[in-house]
Amino acid sequence: MRAGRATLLVHDPERRVLSLVAAQGMDPKAVDPIEVDDPSSVSARVFREMRIIGYDPTDPHAQNPGSPAGRTYKGKAFLSVPVLYAAPGGAVKPIGVINLTDRLGEDAFTAGDRKLVAAIANQIGAAIENANLVARDQSQQRLHREMELARDLQVKLLPLPRVVGERVDLAVRCRQAESVGGDFYNLLNLREDRLGVMIGDVTSHGFGAALIMALVMAASGIHAESAETPGEVLERIERSLTEELARTEMFLTLFYGLVAPDAGRIVYANAGHAHAFLVSARTGETTRLEATRPPLGAPGAGRDRVVTCEQKETLLCLFTDGVAEAEGERGGRFGEERVLGHVARLRDRSAREILDAVFADLAAFTGGAPPADDRTVLILRM
Numbered sequence: 001m002r003a004g005r006a007t008l009l010v011h012d013p014e015r016r017v018l019s020l021v022a023a024q025g026m027d028p029k030a031v032d033p034i035e036v037d038d039p040s041s042v043s044a045r046v047f048r049e050m051r052i053i054g055y056d057p058t059d060p061h062a063q064n065p066g067s068p069a070g071r072t073y074k075g076k077a078f079l080s081v082p083v084l085y086a087a088p089g090g091a092v093k094p095i096g097v098i099n100l101t102d103r104l105g106e107d108a109f110t111a112g113d114r115k116l117v118a119a120i121a122n123q124i125g126a127a128i129e130n131a132n133l134v135a136r137d138q139s140q141q142r143l144h145r146e147m148e149l150a151r152d153l154q155v156k157l158l159p160l161p162r163v164v165g166e167r168v169d170l171a172v173r174c175r176q177a178e179s180v181g182g183d184f185y186n187l188l189n190l191r192e193d194r195l196g197v198m199i200g201d202v203t204s205h206g207f208g209a210a211l212i213m214a215l216v217m218a219a220s221g222i223h224a225e226s227a228e229t230p231g232e233v234l235e236r237i238e239r240s241l242t243e244e245l246a247r248t249e250m251f252l253t254l255f256y257g258l259v260a261p262d263a264g265r266i267v268y269a270n271a272g273h274a275h276a277f278l279v280s281a282r283t284g285e286t287t288r289l290e291a292t293r294p295p296l297g298a299p300g301a302g303r304d305r306v307v308t309c310e311q312k313e314t315l316l317c318l319f320t321d322g323v324a325e326a327e328g329e330r331g332g333r334f335g336e337e338r339v340l341g342h343v344a345r346l347r348d349r350s351a352r353e354i355l356d357a358v359f360a361d362l363a364a365f366t367g368g369a370p371p372a373d374d375r376t377v378l379i380l381r382m
Contacts, residue, residue, distance in 0.1 A: 001079075001113055004102030007031060009043055010083075010128060011096055018043055018097060025102065042066050043097045046080045050094050052118065054079040058108045075107040081117045085125035095125040157217050159187045164195055168261055169381040171351035173359060175322075176374050182209025183320050183374035186217060188224050193262060196224045199273065199318040199378055200254040203295075208248050215241055216252065230256045230269035231292065231304045238271075238296040245297035252296040255289070255318060261382055264311040269304050271295050275324055275336055277343075278307065279315040281381070284344030286317075309382050315351075316380040317343050322373035323358075329367030338365075343379065351379040 005025035009018035017033035038044040042065060046053050055064045057076040066078065083096040098121050103109060161170045164187055174183050182202030190196050198220055202209040216237055223236040233256055238245075245252065255276045257268035270276055272295035278287045293302025319339055326334040339358055346354045358377055 001100050001109065001117065002104040003079075003100040003109075004075075004104050005100070007099045008083075008124070009034065009047075009097045009099070011036070011047065011094065018047060021096075042078075042080050043099060046082050046097050047094050050082045050084060050092065052079070052081050052114055054109055054114065056108045058106070075101065075103050077101070077103045077107045077109055079109040079113065079117060081114070081121045083121045083125045083128070085122075085129040087129075095128050098124070157214060158185060161187070163187050164189060167193075168195060168259070169351045170379070171355040172376070172378040173355055174374070174376040175359075175371060177322065177371045182213055183322065183376040184213040184217060185318075185376060185378055186220050188221065190224060190258070193260065195259040195261065196220075196256065197259055197316065197318070197378070197380060198254065198256045199276075199320065199376060200252055201273065201320040201322075201374070201376075203251045203253075204248075208250065212241065212244060212248070212250060212252060215244060216254070220256070224256075229304050230258055230267055231302060234269050234271050234293070234296065235301075241296065251298055254296055257289075257316070259316070259380070259382060261311070264309045264314075264382065266307050266309065266316070266382065267304050268307070269293065269302060271302075272298070273318075275319045275321070275339075277317045277336075277340060278309065279317055279340065279343045279347060280310070281313045281315055281347045282310070284347055286340050286344065312381065314382045315343055315347060315354075316378075316382055318376075318378040320374060320376045322371055322375040323362065323377055325373065326362060326366050326371065326375065328365045329369065334362060334365050339377070351381055354379050 007020055008022040010021045012019050016036050018036065019033045020028055020031045034041050034044050036044055036047060042053055053065055055066060055076065055078050056062050079100040081098045082094050083098060084092050085095050086092040098117060158174055161172055164170055172185055174185060182204055184200050186198040188196030200216055202212045219237045219240045223233045227233045227236060234254060253273040254271040255268065255273040257266050259266050268289060270289055270291045271293050272291050276289040278289065292305055294300035317340065323339060324334060324336045342357045342361065343354055346357055355377055
């Protein structure tokens with residue numbers, strides 16, 4: 001083009017600026033990013049309007065569209081060409097701008113110059129967009145690997161049913177809606193032959209919910225050993241999570257019960273966890289274990305409740321919203337009655353068989369569609 005100075009500016013969508021990525025005949029540090037909405041910038045205007053703007057000082061009828069303030073061009077002619085990209089079958093979008101100034105020789109860019117630079121700009125646009133696609137693909141692959149690692153770590157935080165040994169018949173399953181989720185449970189062997197059973201649901205899923213979940217898992221193991229009652233355990237967990245819950249604006253429903261199998265008794269505190277039930281193994285009758293306080297992160301306090309049960313004749317059934325609110329392939333929701341129906345119908349079977357029946361029916365009901373929310377079910381025969 002016989003231009004003494006040239007720049008290539010590329011759009012940064014996050015900052016909404018045109019940033020210099022290549023320069024010829026000038027110091028690249030001398031060019032600051034240009035805001036896309038800058039009303040006085042020719043480059044910004046070319047980008048917004050996606051059309052060539054130039055000035056030929058040899059044409060007596062031409063008007064200079066540029067701003068004279070602060071210009072240090074050796075010549076008056078300039079050529080500003082949009083860098084465009086059009087995906088197959090898609091709309092044209094601007095990628096950046098090429099600027100040419102300081103014409104060597106006659107101070108004018110010809111019509112042929114405009115066509116040639118426009119053709120080159122289209123190739124540059126395709127190259128930049130392809131590079132961006134490759135970078136995004138690599139970033140997504142890296143994020144996918146990190147999510148898989150995070151999921152593996154989260155799964156390892158959840159205890160296996162065998163931690164309670166042969167003391168009780170227990171089965172539990174947790175399925176996240178994303179690679180990492182906000183559902184969790186915990187099983188704790190405590191003194192005086194008691195068993196701590198906890199299930200929780202953070203009001204979100206993804207990395208933020210997974211962080212809260214990990215913190216609760218760590219805190220619950222500590223506080224369950226030292227606190228005297230389930231309500232005290234919940235209060236201590238809430239205090240340890242005050243900053244995180246406030247910053248993330250999340251709430252946490254949490255059920256924690258102290259089960260004494262030999263005594264046929266359960267002492268529990270329920271922080272707004274709706275799906276907690278006892279099912280009689282003799283009659284199939286269900287009893288809801290009502291909330292004793294608001295969810296963690298919401299103002300309010302509560303107290304423990306004590307329930308006596310028939311030894312070996314009572315099933316504890318805990319599950320999360322993702323199960324009850326799962327949407328069917330033909331509409332409607334799975335509902336807690338459907339979960340409790342399986343427990344009552346199969347009450348003479350093992351906890352594992354009941355759990356398998358619930359998840360098999362859930363898969364059939366949803367048509368195997370990926371879950372929109374985390375799903376956790378815990379069955380314990382007391």
